[in-house]
Amino acid sequence: MQSNNYLAGKSAVITGSGRGIGRGIALALAARGCNIAVNYARHREAAEETAAAIEALGVQALVVKANMADADDVRRLVERAAERFGSVDIFVGNAASGVLRPVLEITPKHWDWSLDVNARSILIGAQVAAPYMRAKGWGRVLSVTSIGSRRVLAEYSAVGVSKAAIEAVTRYLAVELAPLGIIANCISPGVVLTDALDYFPSKTEIITNAQERTPAGRLVTPADVGELAAWLCSDAASMVVGQTIEIDGGYTLLA
Numbered sequence: 001m002q003s004n005n006y007l008a009g010k011s012a013v014i015t016g017s018g019r020g021i022g023r024g025i026a027l028a029l030a031a032r033g034c035n036i037a038v039n040y041a042r043h044r045e046a047a048e049e050t051a052a053a054i055e056a057l058g059v060q061a062l063v064v065k066a067n068m069a070d071a072d073d074v075r076r077l078v079e080r081a082a083e084r085f086g087s088v089d090i091f092v093g094n095a096a097s098g099v100l101r102p103v104l105e106i107t108p109k110h111w112d113w114s115l116d117v118n119a120r121s122i123l124i125g126a127q128v129a130a131p132y133m134r135a136k137g138w139g140r141v142l143s144v145t146s147i148g149s150r151r152v153l154a155e156y157s158a159v160g161v162s163k164a165a166i167e168a169v170t171r172y173l174a175v176e177l178a179p180l181g182i183i184a185n186c187i188s189p190g191v192v193l194t195d196a197l198d199y200f201p202s203k204t205e206i207i208t209n210a211q212e213r214t215p216a217g218r219l220v221t222p223a224d225v226g227e228l229a230a231w232l233c234s235d236a237a238s239m240v241v242g243q244t245i246e247i248d249g250g251y252t253l254l255a
Helices: 020-030 044-055 071-085 108-136 157-180 195-199 203-213 222-232
Strands: 011-014 035-040 061-065 090-093 139-144 182-189 244-247
Touching: 011 020, 011 071, 020 035, 020 044, 020 090, 020 222, 035 044, 035 071, 044 061, 061 071, 071 108, 090 108, 108 139, 108 157, 108 182, 139 157, 139 222, 157 182, 182 222, 222 244
Parallel strands: 011 035, 011 090, 035 061, 090 139, 139 182, 182 244
Antiparallel strands: none
């Protein structure tokens, strides 16, 4: 049985980790002894608050402003973390953005933004982090997707495509990296109450429907997602490779 401090001495880069699901993952890994690079694009105050909560758990935190649509910024984020902590053992691609419009209204700019922030950033982050992980013979790459990768949601077109791309790139990473001791998996949360829902015109309807149709009786929280991420970073999950794991209280069974 592994100790509760099984990530002691390890370091993680978590994109979009100042708030919401990213914060939940950051706190869960920190609670297991992991140093965390907290990334944000606009909300520095929230990122600083998350960093303070991480440090209160007895580990180190680094706050880095970086735009996940910019490939150079993604590289800089990982390299800054490696410089500060000595390595990067875990890379979590959580940052998400996109344009919420019907598919016939999606422009090339909308497409590029959604795919670059949500999917390409994971590919680049994993590419930069992998050599550090390979040097130790141990690493984890986690990505965050959604039900919109497989089902059609209103005005979710470009974002849904980007989520499908996230799952695909995670599978390819998993096959190439597993022989090196680096395990890649994807987490697919259900409806989670975060600020991200504020951008959906049908926010109230989404929440009400999810609450009524979730067998577990409540919605998933960022802390729930964090616990799953922490488990996937444990040696107990070392044979879970290239999977997309639903954590939704059973919502997608009925949705």
